[in-house]
Amino acid sequence: MTGNTDTVALFDNAFGKLPDHLLIEIFIRVPVTEWSQISCVKKQWASLFRGECLWQTALVRTWPLAGQAKRWPGPIPQGLGRRRYTALYVSKHIFQFDGEIDEMMGHTYLFLKEQLELSTTAPPSGILHGTIIDQFIACGKSRDKAYELASQIWLAVINNLEENEQTFQLFKRLALEGDVFLPYPYSRSYKVQWRVFEKLFTDFRDCFNCVDYYDVLACAKHKFQPIPSAWLGH
Template sequence: MENKKCCSVPDEVLIEILVRAGVREWPQIACVNKHCSSLLRSDCFWQAALSYYFPFSQPQTQTQTNIRSRFMALYIGHHMFGEDEIVGHCYLLLKQQLQLSVHSGILHGVIIDQLIACGKSGDEAHQVASRIWVAVLDNLEENHHTFCLLKRLAQEGDVFLPYPYARSVKVQWRVFEKLFTDFRDCFINHVDYYDILACAKSMFHPIPSPWLGF
């Protein structure tokens, strides 16, 4: 039964219905059966979604993967940041590449360069990049992998990077704040904890009292 269509409605009509169901409903719809899941992965679906939600976006010749990525970038840029497509692409890039252990300084530099290339000033790029970083950090899953990622970010720092290529104080603060609050129980020994605390003390003074004490 799962391989069969859920109704006699033509696929092109069903796609239009699914598109209008709302972005937040799509993951649940994909679980209804294999046909719905297949439709939500199709080129036609993402093209319909792009046309429906962003009718004024400039048309491009794209593969299926690029259509989906472009929709996600437009949606994130608009709904999360009130910005344009490039901000959404930067968010997706940062979230993906952080999982691959790419140095955060390199990623931040790439984001700054892309934002400046799209017409933002150095100050604007720095501010938007900071918002992107904080949003990515706040949307990471709470698991051991994220804990290790945050520790790496805390220890990397931004030594000798000029403005606007150094991450903002707000971003650095958020890394330590998550480590010492959301992931406090993940520290397995005093050495691990005090190494990270030493990094925090080298950047911030005074240290918030909730961060202290293992």
């Protein structure tokens, strides 16, 4: 037992003396899902994960062409290495971009998710949707393509929010937002609006009190005809 403890102590001591650039080369070869745990082991390692060097190295190693990307116009910023790495990771693993990885999809997803998670202080959905549309149009996408991509992002964010009280309140607010006429492509798609109600009446049905349930149900009946029978009978 003592021999094993000594061996572990010697290993920790030797590993701790490695210079930062070697630690970074080791860490970026570890699965991304373990990075959060690694950053909690030592203050030195936490500092590396807060710094720009590790993320720039991981960015270039994972997506070699990312370094050639130009700054883009529009309201959603590109951000530094960590932000860009996260955006590219989202683009690949949520939107399955394999050949040409569209970094903007990841950035827009992160923007919308973060804004919606502000819950009570989040801007109205029309403003958020308009920001996304303007971003894609500023980057050269057609109105039709901007509308299509914005709908994909809304659906992906809605499907990936945690199921908790905050998300329930958010969906309820989105469902009850008054109808405001906005010209195409600045109106949210039918699919997006439907998905909000679908989540409320399936995943969050037990969170309703009677008054809120019938308010949201009346709003659903006003927007959609017909509505699924599964949404009835609270």
